[in-house]
Amino acid sequence: MKPYLLQTLKELALLGAVSNRVEISSHELAKQLETSQQTASRYLMELDNVQMITRELGIKKQLIQITGIGAEVLKEEYSQYRQIFELSNRVAFRGKIVSGMGEGKYYTEQRGYVDQFKEKLGFAPYPGTLNVEIEYVERNKLRLLKNYGGIAIDEFKTKNRTFGSVLCFNAKINNCIGVIVLPKRSHYSNILEFISPHYLREKLHLKDGDEVEIVIYLEK
Amino acid sequence: MKPYLLQTLKELALLGAVSNRVEISSHELAKQLETSQQTASRYLMELDNVQMITRELGIKKQLIQITGIGAEVLKEEYSQYRQIFELSNRVAFRGKIVSGMGEGKYYTEQRGYVDQFKEKLGFAPYPGTLNVEIEYVERNKLRLLKNYGGIAIDEFKTKNRTFGSVLCFNAKINNCIGVIVLPKRSHYSNILEFISPHYLREKLHLKDGDEVEIVIYLEK
DNA sequence: ATTACTAAGCAGCGAGTAA
């Protein structure tokens, strides 16, 4: 959606056009938007074309109401601003399901991790992790997360090797509860690993390439 | 502020740039905004020019943080969306102080009105109204108001004439409590009349031409 | 008064490229 159309839609919404028809001329709208009458008129036509408003053209003025589609767009925008200012104890990611190469299963079966998961998270994970690939740029959000803490799982040693400490965050994937596991060290990876008492891939009917929505909840 | 700059600022904020420095290249930003690297770079320069972000240019990437000015712009935007979706029991106006021609005083001194004000609003108004001129286009908001009700003051007759019924709405002008009085009949006027137990013009140090913010609170 | 067309001008876009 073009930014100037969004602005126009918001202006109409502020005049009450979400729930009522609003009487406004292209000239008046132009004044509100600080642009010309011609441009305002064109904006209204464009919004009409993409079915975000309905218009009743009279001989003078026009009655405008925002449609369901238009209201959805505004709500999405509103939710992003809430994300910025209100829900700073939540961090959201979009990503898509990918397969690991069995390392998830290997790690989630280590006694040293499992015992701590039981103690600190309250469950033993289903063997294996659900891997979600996120956009590289979202590592900025991951950095936020690491600063905020999370539930620490300590490192431990077996006779063969050392298993590094990890940070856990309560999260939801497509609204289903689970836990995100991030290696405490290591640089940023574009894969988020999800553990849960259940086999999430089956429970959520997910296959590789599916788009998912992840929301992480910060404790403090 | 140009709409596309606002969108860019919002995108940066979603990555956490309000409270943290965010590491991002113009190419990555371009991908987020679905535009070209050159355009993203130009956007960042423009935002920098108007002091809405600070940049630390490294040889790779850049560290970006939103400034106080930038955060203000985003908050204003957020507040408008709240207006649309949350505070639909509030209606806000901007306007400027104007002088009436003494009619306010004439009306607010009529026994027929004063007695009803005392009974239904709980105070006798200071004689005279504080008049605020609003943008003509905001009559759309006034129409919303009238549909929602308000406190009705009934018409009454003296031996000389009839005084029409009016609708009262609890409101704040520059955060100071008072009551907006709208004639029940009559077409839309671009003047809002404010009554209060106090002499508001003095209490708020207002003079003609001053910009004020009015918020009307709907009961139900 | 309106809305909205045409036409011309100009701002913004992005390919190419330098540093």
Added chain:
DNA sequence: TTTACTCGCTGCTTAGTAA
């Protein structure tokens, strides 16, 4: 890799104007 310049081209804007 980066950022950001130039410059040609596209598309948005607006003056003029018809209906």
